[in-house]
Amino acid sequence: MSEKSYRDAIRDAMMEEMDRDPNVLIMGEDIGVYEGTFRITAGMLKKYGPKRVIDTPIAEAGMAGTAVGMAMLGLRPIVEMMTMNFAIVAADQILNHAAKVRYFSGGQVDVPMVIRGPQGAGVQLSAQHSQTFEAFYGHFPGLAVVVPGTPADAKGMLKTAIRGKDPVIFLESAALYGMKGEVPDDPDFTVPFGVSRVAREGSDVTVVSYGRMLQLSLIVADKLSSEGIEAEVIDLRSMRPLDLDPVYESIAKTHRAVVVQEQWKPFGAGAEIAASIMENAFDELDAPVVRVTGEDVPMPYARNLELLATPHETHIVSAIRKVMYANG
Amino acid sequence: MEASCPAPEWNDILRQMIFIRRFEEATEREFRRGKIGGYLHVYSGQEAVASGILTAIKKGDVVFSGYRDHAHALALGAEPGRVMAELFGKGTGLSKGKGGSMHLFDAEHGFYGGYGIVGGHLTLAAGSAYALRYRETDQICVCYFGDGAMNIGSFHEALNMAGLWGKQGMCPMLLIIENNGYAMGTSVDRHSALTDLAARVRAYNIPAEKVDGQDVFAVRGAADRIVRQIRETGKPYCIEAVTYRFSGHGAADILQPYRTKDEVEQHKHRDPILILRKRLGEICGTTDDDVKKMDEWANAEVAKALQFAEESEAPEPSELFTDVVAEHGPVSVYENE
Numbered sequence: 001m002s003e004k005s006y007r008d009a010i011r012d013a014m015m016e017e018m019d020r021d022p023n024v025l026i027m028g029e030d031i032g033v034y035e036g037t038f039r040i041t042a043g044m045l046k047k048y049g050p051k052r053v054i055d056t057p058i059a060e061a062g063m064a065g066t067a068v069g070m071a072m073l074g075l076r077p078i079v080e081m082m083t084m085n086f087a088i089v090a091a092d093q094i095l096n097h098a099a100k101v102r103y104f105s106g107g108q109v110d111v112p113m114v115i116r117g118p119q120g121a122g123v124q125l126s127a128q129h130s131q132t133f134e135a136f137y138g139h140f141p142g143l144a145v146v147v148p149g150t151p152a153d154a155k156g157m158l159k160t161a162i163r164g165k166d167p168v169i170f171l172e173s174a175a176l177y178g179m180k181g182e183v184p185d186d187p188d189f190t191v192p193f194g195v196s197r198v199a200r201e202g203s204d205v206t207v208v209s210y211g212r213m214l215q216l217s218l219i220v221a222d223k224l225s226s227e228g229i230e231a232e233v234i235d236l237r238s239m240r241p242l243d244l245d246p247v248y249e250s251i252a253k254t255h256r257a258v259v260v261q262e263q264w265k266p267f268g269a270g271a272e273i274a275a276s277i278m279e280n281a282f283d284e285l286d287a288p289v290v291r292v293t294g295e296d297v298p299m300p301y302a303r304n305l306e307l308l309a310t311p312h313e314t315h316i317v318s319a320i321r322k323v324m325y326a327n328g
Numbered sequence: 329m330e331a332s333c334p335a336p337e338w339n340d341i342l343r344q345m346i347f348i349r350r351f352e353e354a355t356e357r358e359f360r361r362g363k364i365g366g367y368l369h370v371y372s373g374q375e376a377v378a379s380g381i382l383t384a385i386k387k388g389d390v391v392f393s394g395y396r397d398h399a400h401a402l403a404l405g406a407e408p409g410r411v412m413a414e415l416f417g418k419g420t421g422l423s424k425g426k427g428g429s430m431h432l433f434d435a436e437h438g439f440y441g442g443y444g445i446v447g448g449h450l451t452l453a454a455g456s457a458y459a460l461r462y463r464e465t466d467q468i469c470v471c472y473f474g475d476g477a478m479n480i481g482s483f484h485e486a487l488n489m490a491g492l493w494g495k496q497g498m499c500p501m502l503l504i505i506e507n508n509g510y511a512m513g514t515s516v517d518r519h520s521a522l523t524d525l526a527a528r529v530r531a532y533n534i535p536a537e538k539v540d541g542q543d544v545f546a547v548r549g550a551a552d553r554i555v556r557q558i559r560e561t562g563k564p565y566c567i568e569a570v571t572y573r574f575s576g577h578g579a580a581d582i583l584q585p586y587r588t589k590d591e592v593e594q595h596k597h598r599d600p601i602l603i604l605r606k607r608l609g610e611i612c613g614t615t616d617d618d619v620k621k622m623d624e625w626a627n628a629e630v631a632k633a634l635q636f637a638e639e640s641e642a643p644e645p646s647e648l649f650t651d652v653v654a655e656h657g658p659v660s661v662y663e664n665e
Contacts, residue, residue: 025462040548050496051462057492062485065451066458072440073459092482096445097452105433105441106424107651165654189640 002185007177008089009151010040010116013158016076016187018048021076021223024162027054027063028080037082038118038177040203064090066113068098068167071113076162081117084133088116099142114161116170118177120212120262121299121310130299130306132263134210135272137169138239144168144193145239149214151181153237156191163190172211195243198250202230205320206250208273209260210236214290215313217260231320239269247273248281255286256323260316265293287323292316339614339622341544342604345375346619347626348399351408352575354428354630355398355415359579363638364415366428367444371399371493373574376600377472377506378403380547381567384555385470390438390460392453393472396506396573397442400472406434408629409636420636426651443502446511447477450486450503454564457501458493459561461562468500468558475525476511484532490564491533497562502554503529503601505568506541512577513586526568534564541569542600544609561589572598 004012010321018024025048030037032045032055045053056063062083081087087094098111121130137145144166148154152170161168183189199214200221209217214235221231232250236242251257257277259270270291277289295309352370359368369569371378378399382391393400401411406422415419415429418510423433430444443449451472460467477483493499494652505526521526526536540546548570554565571596576584584592 003365051498055486057488059485059489061482062451062454062489063450065482065486066455068491069452069455070459070462071455072452072462073456075459075462077455089481092445093451097443097448101441102653104423104427104431105435105651106422106426107442108423108433108435144653186515198494258473302481 001182004152004183005154005177005233006150006151006172006179007040009155009183010158010172011042013155013162014217015044015265017159017162018052020187023074023075024078025052025054025082027056027067029056029058029082030080031055031080038174041080050098060086060089061093065093065097067113067115068101068111071111071167072109074176076112078114078116081115083129084117085129086133087115087117087133092272094169095140099140102166110165111167112165114158114168114170116158116172117184118172120173120175120176121306122174124303124306125299126301127298132171133169134171134239135267135269138242138269138272142167143240144184145171146193146237147211147239148237149176149211152181152183153191157193157237160190160193171211172230175212176215179215187222191237193238194243195238196234196236196243196246198232198246199235200231200233202232202254204230204254204256205232205324206254206257207231207233207260207316207320208236208247208257209233210239211262213260213262216311216313217316220313220320223313224233224289224317225234225321229320229324236303244273244276244280247277251277251281251284255284257285257289257321258292258316258323259289260292260311262311263294264296265291266296268293286296287325290319290323291322292319332394333514337383338608338612339618341379341548342401342601342608342614342619343622343625345379345544345601345604346622347629348375348378348402350623350626350630351402351633352398354634356575356579360500360635364429364558365417367395368415368579369396369577370575370579371396371573373595373599374506374508374541374571375399376544376547376604377504377541377569377571380544381470381502381504381551383466384548384551388438388465388467389470390440390448390456390467391470391472392440392456393442394446394449394474394477395442395444396474397430397432401432401434401439401442404434404439406432406437406439408633411546412633412637413640415455416637416640417642418637418640419647420640424643424647426647447473447480447483450477451482454486454493454499457490457499457564460500461498467561468502468555470502472504474505474511475505475507475509475516476514478525478528479511479519487529487532487534495535496565499564500558501564502558503564503566504535505529505566506571507568508571508573510577510586512586513581513646515586525607525610526566529566534566536566536568538568538570541571542598542603544600544604567589
């Protein structure tokens with residue numbers, strides 16, 4: 001084990017896989033000479049050269065679509081989106097092509113590619129640069145969608161993504177890039193998709209989250225512990241495939257559940273999770289599931305408004321009190 | 329290729345073009361009979377563009393197309409029965425009945441699809457060309473698209489990247505504009521600010537030339553020269569094949585309010601099959617009787633394909649859930665290899 005930042009864990013995963021497999025390459029805007037907006041790719045051009053570290057024009061559809069073509073012919077491209085907001089430009093390539101070509105060809109091709117980049121609220125990035133996309137991509141069969149919330153998962157899941165056979169949407173949180181954590185040194189350490197984990201054990205309430213909201217949920221759980229409330233925090237890690245068995249098992253113990261997501265409530269991940277709990281663990285519930293979400297508005301610029309738009313500790317605390325029928 | 333005899337290959341090309349025509353006529357009939365569902369875009373009138381190019385490439389080359397794709401699959405050697413079975417939605421189809429007319433796919437013969445979103449596949453083709461060079465092969469990628477594809481963003485993003493990669497010899501890509509005069513029902517002068525389509529490609533540092541797409545000698549001649557050049561240099565090149573489709577845009581395009589019957593009849597005087605037939609009569613002594621035999625062979629092959637499609641079973645219900653992601657479902661797939 002070594003202590004690594006989330007950022008370095010991502011870089012290590014890519015470089016180890018590029019060392020391991022000559023078919024792995026990376027492309028993106030200003031990832032080479034400029035070394036990346038978030039410096040994830042620092043040093044990679046120098047080490048691997050321009051054939052494997054491709055500086056692209058600002059052309060997300062071009063990047064994503066060419067990656068599909070490369071993947072169909074056996075390469076393993078990683079596409080770095082400067083932010084996932086820009087990947088909407090490539091929606092046709094991702095949703096209509098990457099996610100579909102295996103199916104409509106009757107399984108004649110693998111599409112081993114990764115589209116990765118940061119998402120979610122930063123600090124005053126306003127409406128076009130602060131969105132989250134796990135629910136958006138999670139809707140589409142043919143994709144894998146993961147949202148790692150720790151450096152270890154960032155590394156292990158990115159390796160799984162690069163070694164896979166299908167297109168993976170790898171959603172990072174820019175707010176977590178500096179976060180440090182223990183990461184296994186084994187170059188073959190991988191984390192499978194579709195396996196949720198219990199991030200913190202507890203007996204009173206189940207808090208379901210992922211990505212940046214996982215970290216917020218863990219902070220809240222520790223604080224409530226001093227009040228005698230023990231929250232069990234489930235880290236989903238992967239949206240598609242989605243593993244909710246640990247959630248149901250936890251609810252069988254706690255009988256109460258809160259789902260925490262960063263952004264808009266309508267049709268969000270929380271809706272899917274709450275509905276699945278209804279379908280599979282209804283008899284275990286002692287209270288309706290409560291969702292903690294961002295406000296249903298485009299992200300504002302002004303700092304005070306931005307803070308009002310995103311979930312905070314107090315929102316999670318209130319939700320937990322609500323499902324526990326506790327005041328205060 | 330020189331237009332001279334003896335050259336049995338020209339007779340093979342004529343035979344292939346006649347076969348594609350008969351095949352497409354059959355698909356229109358079967359669509360009307362309800363045997364073929366969904367959308368159906370037939371190729372009649374444009375045969376010289378498929379046959380002229382695809383007889384000039386070699387095994388290992390990869391081909392991408394839009395949704396008017398039957399001819400490309402057939403010319404590459406896809407089994408006609410399996411093509412027809414795909415259109416019939418049968419489990420024996422090229423794509424197990426999961427793709428249909430717009431998504432023919434036959435990787436074994438180098439056909440990498442059949443795509444239904446106009447222009448989207450150009451980016452895939454550019455990436456596949458990069459991959460071919462990355463792996464240090466001399467294979468090339470051929471990408472067919474219509475004039476209508478030239479106005480969507482992915483066209484421009486793909487061509488710019490192809491042009492850039494071509495500077496490093498990393499994009500062996502032959503772009504074929506099948507300029508049949510219409511983006512669905514919108515004529516070139518109504519959909520393209522600049523009607524010289526080849527000129528628009530040159531803007532991306534990709535050489536482009538206009539070829540008579542009804543004359544398979546012209547198409548094949550250009551293809552032989554250009555394919556060799558692309559293979560040697562790894563740089564993209566574009567052919568604008570000026571052609572015409574005799575049928576409607578799709579099987580539902582019956583009224584065709586965007587063009588007159590007279591216009592269609594005028595273009596039928598330049599039927600690529602008639603043009604080739606006449607030339608072969610002059611230079612190879614190909615007779616009406618020879619052509620009649622080709623026609624009979626084509627009809628028999630189409631009948632066999634129809635019979636195969638008709639007698640094939642629909643896909644197993646379990647096929648609904650296969651090929652969504654690799655092999656045995658998402659979780660196991662992503663575990664360590």
